[in-house]
Amino acid sequence: MPKIRTVLGDKDPAEVGHILPHEHTYVRLIAAESDHASRFDREQAVEEGAAMLKAVTAEQGVSGLVDCAPYDLGRDMGLLVGLSRASGWDIVASTGIFGAWGYPAYWEGQSDASIEEFFTREIEEGAVDEGVKCGIIKIATRLRPHEKPSGFVASRDQLLSDQDSRVLRAAARVQAKLGVPITTHTDRRDWRLGNVGLEQIETLITAGADPQRCIIGHASHTSNLGYIIEVLEQGCYVAFDTIGIEVVVTDRAKAAMVIGLIGLGYEKQILLSHDLHVKEIGREPESGPTVGIRFAPDYGYIQRVFVQWLREGGVSEEAIRQITVENPKRVLAW
Amino acid sequence: MVKIRTVLGDKDPADMGHILPHEHTFFHLLGAPSDPAAVFDREKAVEEGATQFKAIGDEFGISGLVDWAPYDLGRDMGLMVELSRVSGWDIVACTGIFGAWGYPAYWEAQSLDAIEDFFTREIEEGAVDEGVRCGIIKVGTRLQPHEHPTAPDAPLDQLISERDRPVLEAAAHVQARLGVPIGTHTDSHDWPFGNVGLAHIDTLINAGADPEKCVIGHVSQTTNVGHVLEVLERGCYVAFDTIGIQTVVSDRTNAAMVAGLLGLGYQDRILLSHDLYMKEIGRPAKSGPVAEEDHAPDYGHIQRTFLPWLREAGVSEETIHQVTVENPKRAFAW
Numbered sequence: 001m002p003k004i005r006t007v008l009g010d011k012d013p014a015e016v017g018h019i020l021p022h023e024h025t026y027v028r029l030i031a032a033e034s035d036h037a038s039r040f041d042r043e044q045a046v047e048e049g050a051a052m053l054k055a056v057t058a059e060q061g062v063s064g065l066v067d068c069a070p071y072d073l074g075r076d077m078g079l080l081v082g083l084s085r086a087s088g089w090d091i092v093a094s095t096g097i098f099g100a101w102g103y104p105a106y107w108e109g110q111s112d113a114s115i116e117e118f119f120t121r122e123i124e125e126g127a128v129d130e131g132v133k134c135g136i137i138k139i140a141t142r143l144r145p146h147e148k149p150s151g152f153v154a155s156r157d158q159l160l161s162d163q164d165s166r167v168l169r170a171a172a173r174v175q176a177k178l179g180v181p182i183t184t185h186t187d188r189r190d191w192r193l194g195n196v197g198l199e200q201i202e203t204l205i206t207a208g209a210d211p212q213r214c215i216i217g218h219a220s221h222t223s224n225l226g227y228i229i230e231v232l233e234q235g236c237y238v239a240f241d242t243i244g245i246e247v248v249v250t251d252r253a254k255a256a257m258v259i260g261l262i263g264l265g266y267e268k269q270i271l272l273s274h275d276l277h278v279k280e281i282g283r284e285p286e287s288g289p290t291v292g293i294r295f296a297p298d299y300g301y302i303q304r305v306f307v308q309w310l311r312e313g314g315v316s317e318e319a320i321r322q323i324t325v326e327n328p329k330r331v332l333a334w
Numbered sequence: 335m336v337k338i339r340t341v342l343g344d345k346d347p348a349d350m351g352h353i354l355p356h357e358h359t360f361f362h363l364l365g366a367p368s369d370p371a372a373v374f375d376r377e378k379a380v381e382e383g384a385t386q387f388k389a390i391g392d393e394f395g396i397s398g399l400v401d402w403a404p405y406d407l408g409r410d411m412g413l414m415v416e417l418s419r420v421s422g423w424d425i426v427a428c429t430g431i432f433g434a435w436g437y438p439a440y441w442e443a444q445s446l447d448a449i450e451d452f453f454t455r456e457i458e459e460g461a462v463d464e465g466v467r468c469g470i471i472k473v474g475t476r477l478q479p480h481e482h483p484t485a486p487d488a489p490l491d492q493l494i495s496e497r498d499r500p501v502l503e504a505a506a507h508v509q510a511r512l513g514v515p516i517g518t519h520t521d522s523h524d525w526p527f528g529n530v531g532l533a534h535i536d537t538l539i540n541a542g543a544d545p546e547k548c549v550i551g552h553v554s555q556t557t558n559v560g561h562v563l564e565v566l567e568r569g570c571y572v573a574f575d576t577i578g579i580q581t582v583v584s585d586r587t588n589a590a591m592v593a594g595l596l597g598l599g600y601q602d603r604i605l606l607s608h609d610l611y612m613k614e615i616g617r618p619a620k621s622g623p624v625a626e627e628d629h630a631p632d633y634g635h636i637q638r639t640f641l642p643w644l645r646e647a648g649v650s651e652e653t654i655h656q657v658t659v660e661n662p663k664r665a666f667a668w
Contacts, residue, residue, distance in 0.1 A: 030364050031438030034405040036455045036462055037448075071368035101443075104365025105436020106372075109619030114371070121370045128370050146480035288443030 002333035005123070005135030005180075006064075006090045007080045013333040016090055019064035020299060021328040022183065022217055022241035022273035025049060025083055025091070028074030028281035029288075030102050038282040046079060049278040050086035052298060057088070060303035064090030065273075066332065068138045068183060068217070070097060071122075072104040074281060077130040083278075092332060095122035096138035097167050100187055101289050108163060115170045123180055135332065137171045140164070140185035141200060143193070154193040165203055172207035179334040181213045183239070188221035188248045195224075197231040197238070204236075211235035215271060215331060221248045225257055232266050237331050241273035243306050244296020255306060258323075259313035267319045271327050272302050336667040339457070339469030339514075340398075340424045341414045347663040350424055351397035354633060355662040356517065356551055356575035358611035359383060359401050359417060359425070362408030363619075364436050372616035380416040383612045386632065387421035394637040398424030399607075400666060402517060402551075404472050405456075406431060406438040408615060411464040426666060429456035430472035431501050434521055442497065449504040457514055470666060471505040474498070474519035475534065483527045490533040493524060499537060506541035513668040515547045517573070522555035522582045529558075531565040531572070545569035549605060549665055555582045559591050566600050571665050575607035577640050578630020585640060592657075593647035601653045605661055606636050 003010035004019075026045065032038045056062050069075045075093060084091040096119065097107055107115060119137055126133045141164035149158045160168070171182050182204060190196040197216040204214050211234050219228050220240040231238055240254050261270060274296040285291055296302075307320055337344040338353075360379065366372045390396050403409045409427060418425045430453065431441055441449060453471055460467040475498035477483075483492045494502070505516045516538060524530040531550045538548050545568050553562045554574035565572050574588050595604060608630040618626070630636075641654055 029438075029440035029443060031406055032440035034438075034462060035440065035448075035452055036459070037451075039462065072365055102437055102439020104363075104368075106363035106365035106369065106616055106619075108436060109363065110369075110617060111620045114369075114617055114620075117371075118369055125370070128368060128373060146478070282440060283444060283448055285440075285443035286445040286448070288439075291443075 004090070004329070004332045005092065005133055007077065007084050007093050007132050011090065013329045016329055017063035018061055018325045019066065019090060019328045019332065020062060020273045021066050021215065021271045021331070022068050022239050022275055023065040023299065024069050024275065024277035025067050026074065026076055026079050026279050026281060027069050027277050030072055030104060032074065032282035035282050040281065042079065045279055046082040046086055049083045052278060053087035053089050056298060056300040060300040062299060062303065063088070065299070066092040066094070066136060066183070068094050070094045070138050071127070073098040077127055077132040081130065081132060092135040093132060094136050094138035095119045095134035096171065098138065098140045098185065100140040100142035100185055112166055112170050115167060116174050119171065119174045120178065123178060135180070137174060137180060137182045138185070139168050139171045139182065141168065141190070141196065142187035143190055148193065156194065156199055159190060159194050159196045159199040160203065168200060168203045169207035172204045172209035175210065175213060176208035179213065181215065181331055181334060182209060183215040184217045186216065186218045186221065188218065191222035191224070191227070195227040195230055197227060198234070201231055201234045201236050205234065213331065213334065215239050217241050220254050223249045223253055225260065228257065228261070232261070232269050237269050237271055237327065239271040239273060241271060242275045243272060244274050244276065244301050245293060247293055251306060252309065255309040255313065259310060259315060262315050262319050267322050268327065270323045272306065272324060274299060274301060338426060338663070338666050339467055341411065341418050341427050341466050345424065347667045350663055352395055352659045353398035353400065353424060353662045354396060354607045355400050355549070355605040355665065356402050356573050356607035356609055357399040357633065358403050358609065360408065360410050360413050360613050360615060361403045361611055362615035364406055364438060366408065366616040369616050374615060376413060379613055380413060380420055383417050384421035386612065387423045390633045391423070394634045396633060396637070397422070399633070400426040400428070400470060402428055402472050404428050404430040404432050405461070406433065411461055411466040415464065415466060426469040427466060428470045428472040428517065429453045429468035430505065432472065432474045432519065433498065433501070434474040434476035434519055437497070446500050446504050449501060450508050453504060453508045454512065457512060469514070471508060471514055471516045472519070473501050473505045473516065475502070475524070475530065476521040477524050486527060488528045490528065490536060493528050493530045493533040494537060502534065502537045503541040506538045506543035509544065509547060510542035513547065515549065515666050515668055516543060517549040518551050520550065520552045520555070522552065525556035525558070529561040529564055531561060535565055535568045535570050539568065547668065549573050551575050554588045557583055557587055559594065562591065562595065566595070566603055571603050571605055571661065573605040573607060575605060576609045577606060578608045578610065578635045579628055581628050586643065589640060589643040589647070593644055593649060596649050596653055601656050602661060604657050605665065606640070606658060608633060608635055
């Protein structure tokens with residue numbers, strides 16, 4: 001029987017409610033824990049986080065999330081377990097490698113086989129950190145500035161770096177063995193150069209992944225609907241998972257895209273989420289990818305604001321339920 | 335009165351013996367602690383390390399080292415404190431940012447003020463990790479392949495990247511305030527492009543550092559004696575600190591350079607060390623830093639093999655004592 005692997009154990013999808021498929025809770029960049037200014041009261045952090053989550057449940061019925069931070073984005077299993085217990089939310093933790101904002105040097109130097117074994121052990125035996133098991137593999141790709149082709153359009157083989165490609169393929173091979181879902185980060189800067197989502201899903205499929213167990217994330221960072229349809233045609237899920245972050249595409253434009261895609265019959269492949277976090281550990285950064293980014297006000301924003309626009313756009317309650325409740329449960333179960 | 339700040343507290347240099355000025359003990363690359371294969375028996379590691387130290391102490395009279403791994407190279411204060419207690423060796427820990435083999439993303443995004451605050455607190459209050467205080471600032475520079483100058487004899491400003499330069503400056507600012515010594519990593523890949531050691535010391539001096547409190551490291555990875563002389567003329571220490579690593583420059587060549595420089599009267603500015611370590615945490619990398627087998631066999635290699643060559647070249651016992659015992663004590667006292 002398929003299960004959803006949460007930080008408190010495996011659950012029958014039938015017993016799981018509305019899970020937000022791409023969020024964060026506590027995040028930090030590599031090495032933040034070395035900073036004296038990063039110290040925080042863990043109990044208080046869990047308490048405040050749980051209060052945020054419970055308020056959203058009371059108002060909107062949301063009852064879980066996938067935390068898309070693997071180890072190198074500051075995943076902290078102790079906090080996740082505490083938060084899940086205190087809030088009653090189902091939380092799915094990620095293995096994988098993020099790497100988009102600074103690569104974990106150790107894993108960059110390791111072989112494909114070591115990386116596969118790392119993902120496998122974090123899923124089957126649990127992470128070194130507290131022994132908690134992961135329920136999804138998160139992989140990111142991002143071209144470094146010097147890797148970007150000059151000009152506006154890249155050829156397809158320029159859209160993924162060699163390092164990022166090999167980690168995508170490692171994830172695909174682990175999925176082929178275990179069945180665990182894969183979720184990706186496409187970088188907003190890379191969409192300008194070409195269809196990086198298509199490049200990701202084709203790389204995954206070629207390496208043995210099942211598109212029906214793959215989520216191409218941050219499709220909501222392009223307004224090129226043609227690209228998104230090409231990705232959907234591969235049979236995978238596409239996540240409009242930056243609702244509330246309007247740095248590239250406004251939420252109204254995202255709503256228009258989602259309405260259009262549902263109209264064309266893709267309602268079983270669309271996911272909605274906020275990419276929000278409870279707390280970033282450490283000082284405010286001076287530079288880097290998160291500076292100046294505004295997020296949704298809370299984890300209920302999609303239900304409160306975005307879904308209303310879909311209703312106005314004629315999307316049925318059934319389709320809304322499909323994309324917000326059924327799709328996450330289906331893709332997370334393995 | 336001046337002191338040397340060890341992991342067990344401040345010491346009067348007069349109470350100290352022969353300290354190796356640039357070594358490592360336990361280290362790991364960023365991300366290694368996430369690997370289940372990186373889990374190891376800490377007590378056993380300390381025991382084995384202490385046994386090595388005691389044997390070297392008995393045979394050669396060596397009684398301490400400076401561990402040049404800041405946080406991002408896997409500095410582990412708990413292990414160092416134990417190792418120092420069990421072996422009786424004086425160990426000096428460093429603050430700083432290495433960054434040459436994978437940059438700590440959190441610090442990359444922080445302001446110069448935040449970085450200075452970090453170094454200052456690790457020196458004055460102690461690291462977050464166990465509250466142990468650091469006795470030197472270690473900074474590294476390394477050009478990424480896409481930053482390489484297109485021809486040798488590049489101007490000095492092309493030899494340090496825009497990411498690394500502010501960290502050198504931050505170290506100089508902290509030294510100007512506290513007096514703590516600075517040690518640098520010049521990268522073996524950068525020397526072919528020009529005098530990266532001179533770029534280091536000039537950057538440090540321009541930002542307020544005292545050359546007599548600066549050690550330019552890894553000059554033993556260039557065969558260009560002219561470059562080393564230019565660095566020495568600034569009044570700083572230069573470290574032939576990769577004795578035993580012969581992948582770039584042979585030990586015999588380094589011995590010839592050291593004998594020559596001693597002949598010219600630089601005996602109070604030269605340091606000798608191995609850049610050796612006891613244990614790299616995690617699996618061996620498929621690519622990356624210097625392989626274990628390419629290092630000196632143990633911390634006694636300089637005494638056993640290298641110094642006899644200096645003696646053959648006519649270097650006096652007094653000068654050898656100066657270089658191996660007195661110089662480290664003077665360079666690291668503040």
